Amino acid sequence: MKFHQAVLSNGLKIVGEVIPGAVSTAIGFFVKTGARDEDINLAGVSHFLEHMMFKGTEKRSALDISYQMGAIGAQANAFTSEESTVYYMAVLNEYFEQAFELLSDMMRSSIDPHEFSVEKKVILEEIALYQDRPTYVLLENAMSTFFGNHPAGNSVLGTNDSISALTRDQMFNYFSNRYAPNNIVLSVCGGFEFNELVALAEKYCGSWKNVSVTRDNPVLIKNSVKKILTRPNLTRAHAMLLAPGPDMRHKLTYAAEVLVTILGDSSGSRLYWELVDKGLADGASVESEQMDGVGIFYSYVSTNPDKLDQVVEIVKKIVTSPLDFSTGDLERAITKTATRMVIQGESTMRRMMAIGFDSLYLEEYISLEDELKSIKSVSLKDIRDLIEEFPLDPTHEMLLIPE
Amino acid sequence: MTTRDLHIHKYSNGLVLVAEPMEGVQSAAFSLLIPCGAVQEKEDKLGLSNLTFEMLTKGTKLYSSKELSDECERIGLQKGIGSGMEASSFSAQVLGDNLKDALNLCFEIIQNPTFPEDEVDSVRSLALQDLDAIEDEPASKIMDVLTKEYYPKPFSRSTIGTREGLENINVSDIIAYKKDFFLPDGAILSVAGKFNWEEIRDHVGTLISDWHGKYNEIKISSGFEKRRVIHEKKESAQLQIALAYPSVFVDHPDYYNARVWVNVLSGGMSGRLFIEVREKRGLVYRVGASHNSIRGRSNIVSYAGTTPENGEECLEVMLNELKGGIEISQDELNRSKVDLKTRVIMQTESSLSRASSIGHDLWTLGRVRTTEEIKAGIQNVTKEGIESYLKNFGLEKTTLVVLGEKELSLNL
Incomplete structure (x- = not known):
């Protein structure tokens, strides 16, 4: 495995890991834009735009794109979060050049007005789909309550109203202001030649115009809220407890990964033994969501409605005594996390994602070996320091219960 | 790998x-x-x-x-x-x-x-x-x-x-x-x-030196029921539509015809269901079909989620595509084959999926297919082969299930 990087004169950053013997190559464009970069009247535009990138360019109709992806067997998709929009494709090596040309052309969508109106219906269907998922409804409410006026809590999907009112020209403006090469990272991993990649990028992305792009990162205003949501015909009850956590550039992010593994991994964690093993909750987890300039620790449980109070008390007890573990627990959590990293590192897609995000936000390359070193060197002191700065006492408690 | x-x-x-x-x-x-x-x-x-x-x-x-x-x-x-x-x-x-x-x-x-x-x-x-x-x-x-x-x-x-x-x-x-x-x-x-x-x-x-015993397989005979429609009422934003009908098992000569056909319907973003139901008409976020096998039997299962007002149109378009009235072009056939072969090859990159697929082959078929054999099976599929498969295996025994506020009928 060998790492390479380059920057085009228009600011497009290129990172790549070449893996000898790999039969496939994964390509991704990482755009530093998402729901948090939207004005309130544009809620959902980043995600809607992500759909439109598959719907035609100056050279290709929407059908051309679909058919040409099919013709090279591209396993392609895209996703939008609060802060990033990522487009990716994995192909067998022989189709690498065709895949690159296609994906880079797609990145300059024409946002065709007819396709815009058809796709709007698809977005409204997607909103309806998520309304039928209780955990999604809870998560979205929890994020928006936790972040308050901070844009990191903006809804990715937007609402029926915001999507219905959105115009093609508003979307085109947003695209022009955000999809500048200096706001994008190109990440590639697998069986390809880096020199060839740079030449292709120069040829197909070299003409993209750079624009000054900024992102607001206001200070998160601390508050504390408890909220109960209800829903008819619900059989399960769900709770989410949130507290501020480290952001993605914090020096203790690895300590946070190990700590949440100890507290709330799906097996062998403290929540697992206290709740799942005892049959009190069918799901219990603690996560560290590390974002751009902000971060959250959140715990999630689902249980029988009559057990909710008891379960929430147990979760609180565990997250407010986060140091209650042995050195054996720490060592096991480190082994578990490190093994997962190595196994996931065997997927070209996963590595492409990892180096793409690292380049976009950390502006550095972290090899799998360095990541493993960082995980293996997490000490009790690191975790103590982390908790000193971010005590896990929940500031926000969100419940979803039957009406 | x-x-x-x-x-x-x-x-x-x-x-x-x-x-x-x-x-x-x-x-x-x-x-x-x-x-x-x-x-x-x-x-x-x-x-x-x-x-x-x-x-x-x-x-x-x-x-x-x-x-x-x-x-x-x-x-x-x-x-x-x-x-x-x-x-x-x-x-x-x-x-x-x-x-x-x-x-x-x-x-x-x-x-x-x-x-x-x-x-x-x-x-x-x-x-x-x-x-x-x-x-x-x-x-x-x-x-x-x-x-x-x-x-x-x-x-x-x-x-x-x-x-x-x-x-x-x-x-x-x-x-x-x-x-x-x-x-x-x-x-x-x-x-x-x-x-x-x-x-x-x-x-x-x-x-395993102390582990002994033979499992006596229980022979279970099964026949598929006749066509029917089931509606289950539920308050929800979307109507859920799912249907299933019999296809051919991996030991059947038509097996690769069936697999490539289902990929024509639902392979990635160029599948007919995705193009017709979602891309052209905007009726759904999710729609698709898959070829599912349990031991000795295979079925085609198709799914869509749509808001109730789109329900009839969505089902009608799905059924039209599943029936396969429109001729398959050479480009379409080639696309479907490349897509399917790519998936097969990419699966060989993960030790977990490889372990599971060789064990599964041995259990269902009594032997393990090589990647080359699967690729050749896909490559040899022709338009005529798929057409003859479709003649013999239609939607007559379809079960349609609808979950939501609205009832739909099955008009084949």
């Missing part, structure tokens, strides 16, 4: 080991397939297979539940225990250097579980909660209803069980189920990734 030779060995107790060493990976994965599942359960104990498998990790002769979990974590073993319809499995992925330790744990768990009685209630509670959770997720619920309505008994069972069945199970049922079905003769251990063949073959031999 290239694969080397495939090795097969049958031990004297009947257990079959199938293994494929891989180059360029650090990981190794295995899957121990035991041919038992929901179909073997007695009518009044539905969920017994599920509870038995969940109870396996609650303690063994050598380890308590906590010790077992710590031991798995010490070697970084990620395990998955899945109780299925006809076969269940214990699968795991570790770094290759820890494979022997992982196999030690697996065979300790399978051969020597202690099934502590005081753990049964918590395991049962989780299974009951799983049943409840399905009610809250329309996209899961629709597949549950489709299984129940489409498949003949006992294949229509839920692999979780039923509330009555789960409540009726005690620890002696679990002990008896393990005794009857956890037997080496009929079971398959498949391994893929970084390991040495002779070393693993001999190591497994030492782990």
Whole structure:
């Protein structure tokens, strides 16, 4: 495995890991834009735009794109979060050049007005789909309550109203202001030649115009809220407890990964033994969501409605005594996390994602070996320091219960 | 990640080991397939297979539940225990250097579980909660209803069980189920990734010297029901539509015709369903079809979620595409083949998916197909082949299930 990087004169950053013997190559464009970069009247535009990138360019109709992806067997998709929009494709090596040309052309969508109106219906269907998922409804409410006026809590999907009112020209403006090469990272991993990649990028992305792009990162205003949501015909009850956590550039992010593994991994964690093993909750987890300039620790449980109070008390007890573990627990959590990293590192897609995000936000390359070193060197002191700065006492408690 | 030779060995107790060493990976994965599942359960104990498998990790002769979990974590073993319809499995992925330790744990768990009685209630509670959770997720619920309505008994069972069945199970049922079905003769251990063949073959031999018994396969005859429509009322934002009808199993001459056809319908973003239902008409976010196999039988299952006002149009367009009235162009056929072949090749990059697929092939077919054989099977499909398949296997025996506020009718 060998790492390479380059920057085009228009600011497009290129990172790549070449893996000898790999039969496939994964390509991704990482755009530093998402729901948090939207004005309130544009809620959902980043995600809607992500759909439109598959719907035609100056050279290709929407059908051309679909058919040409099919013709090279591209396993392609895209996703939008609060802060990033990522487009990716994995192909067998022989189709690498065709895949690159296609994906880079797609990145300059024409946002065709007819396709815009058809796709709007698809977005409204997607909103309806998520309304039928209780955990999604809870998560979205929890994020928006936790972040308050901070844009990191903006809804990715937007609402029926915001999507219905959105115009093609508003979307085109947003695209022009955000999809500048200096706001994008190109990440590639697998069986390809880096020199060839740079030449292709120069040829197909070299003409993209750079624009000054900024992102607001206001200070998160601390508050504390408890909220109960209800829903008819619900059989399960769900709770989410949130507290501020480290952001993605914090020096203790690895300590946070190990700590949440100890507290709330799906097996062998403290929540697992206290709740799942005892049959009190069918799901219990603690996560560290590390974002751009902000971060959250959140715990999630689902249980029988009559057990909710008891379960929430147990979760609180565990997250407010986060140091209650042995050195054996720490060592096991480190082994578990490190093994997962190595196994996931065997997927070209996963590595492409990892180096793409690292380049976009950390502006550095972290090899799998360095990541493993960082995980293996997490000490009790690191975790103590982390908790000193971010005590896990929940500031926000969100419940979803039957009406 | 290239694969080397495939090795097969049958031990004297009947257990079959199938293994494929891989180059360029650090990981190794295995899957121990035991041919038992929901179909073997007695009518009044539905969920017994599920509870038995969940109870396996609650303690063994050598380890308590906590010790077992710590031991798995010490070697970084990620395990998955899945109780299925006809076969269940214990699968795991570790770094290759820890494979022997992982196999030690697996065979300790399978051969020597202690099934502590005081753990049964918590395991049962989780299974009951799983049943409840399905009610809250329309996209899961629709597949549950489709299984129940489409498949003949006992294949229509839920692999979780039923509330009555789960409540009726005690620890002696679990002990008896393990005794009857956890037997080496009929079971398959498949391994893929970084390991040495002779070393693993001999190591497994030492782990199973006291394990004996032959599984007597219960022959279950089944015929598919006639066409029917089931509507289940539910308050939800979207209407869930799912339908299923018979296709051909992997040993049938039309098998690759069927697979390529389903890929024409639903391969990536160029599939006909995606293009017609979503891209051109904007009727759904999710729509698709898949070719699903259980042992000896295959079915085509198609799904869409749409808001109620789009329900009729969505189903009409889906059915039109599934029937295949429009001629397949050469480009379309080529696309579908490349897409399918790419998926097959990419799956060979992961030790876990490779271990699972070689074990599954051996169980369902009695042999393991090479990647080359699968690629050739796909390559040889012609337009005429698909057309003749479609003539013989239509939608006459379709079961349609609709979940939501609105009823739909099935007009073929």
